[in-house]
Amino acid sequence: MTTKIVGPIFTGRSWDEYLKMFKLTREELKTRSFLDCGAGASSFTACLATGGGRVQAVDLLYDRDPLVLKSLCQEHLEALVKSLEPIKREFEWSYFRDLNHLKEHRSRSCQEFYQDYSQNPNRYQKGDLTRLPFADSEFDIVLSSHLLFIYDHRLDLDFHLQVLDEMLRVSGEEVRVYPLVKHAKKTSEFLKPAWQRMSMVAELELVKVNYQFRRGGNQMLVIRKS
Numbered sequence: 001m002t003t004k005i006v007g008p009i010f011t012g013r014s015w016d017e018y019l020k021m022f023k024l025t026r027e028e029l030k031t032r033s034f035l036d037c038g039a040g041a042s043s044f045t046a047c048l049a050t051g052g053g054r055v056q057a058v059d060l061l062y063d064r065d066p067l068v069l070k071s072l073c074q075e076h077l078e079a080l081v082k083s084l085e086p087i088k089r090e091f092e093w094s095y096f097r098d099l100n101h102l103k104e105h106r107s108r109s110c111q112e113f114y115q116d117y118s119q120n121p122n123r124y125q126k127g128d129l130t131r132l133p134f135a136d137s138e139f140d141i142v143l144s145s146h147l148l149f150i151y152d153h154r155l156d157l158d159f160h161l162q163v164l165d166e167m168l169r170v171s172g173e174e175v176r177v178y179p180l181v182k183h184a185k186k187t188s189e190f191l192k193p194a195w196q197r198m199s200m201v202a203e204l205e206l207v208k209v210n211y212q213f214r215r216g217g218n219q220m221l222v223i224r225k226s
């Protein structure tokens, strides 16, 4: 049986995946402030804040009870693993050995997120990315992982442009977006129009990163305030 997910997909990548996906350096983690947009059940905020870093996470679902989010994350992780089984050859198995390894790794992130979300709710702000509840330039680096450019069938171009505008508004330095491919090396149809629009107001660069799970997914988009 396949489980169909209704509403936002609530999953969580790990601290280590974030470091690699966004090519974050030790220096940046020590000296910059971060906003993780559509942070879901990622353990990035928990790990960075615990280590003394400055970070805030924002997500549409952060008004929910910790136990509700914990079970949503587990349910969505199960559904993800089931949906990947028949198409696993389309993915790169270098970071994860296999689906069991992926499940274990992401379950740990979910657990770390759950503990931090329960104990430090101030780090987790409910908000819609199209109207971020933050001041202009409030954070140095603004991140978005696995929301933009992968759900063309659910999130339209207008949504992508509004979110990119908002992320740039609240960043003092730059926005980083990962990944830029959907699956089987297919690029989102919104990347080109988004690139054209954002390059009128900022400097854009594609940067190679040392992480790849979706084939062809070894690049992040960096949007720098000019």
Ligand SMILES: C[S@@+](CC[C@H](N)C(=O)[O-])C[C@H]1O[C@@H](n2cnc3c(N)ncnc32)[C@H](O)[C@@H]1O
Pocket (backbone or CB within 6 Å): 008, 009, 010, 011, 012, 013, 014, 037, 038, 039, 040, 041, 042, 058, 059, 060, 061, 127, 128, 129, 130, 144, 145, 146, 147
């Ligand atoms: C697939 S998850 C990715 C989570 C995390 N960034 C990661 O890479 O593991 C996408 C997240 O975006 C959130 N989301 C979707 N639409 C949103 C919106 N308009 N505003 C804020 N968060 C949103 C969902 O609730 C979900 O937690």
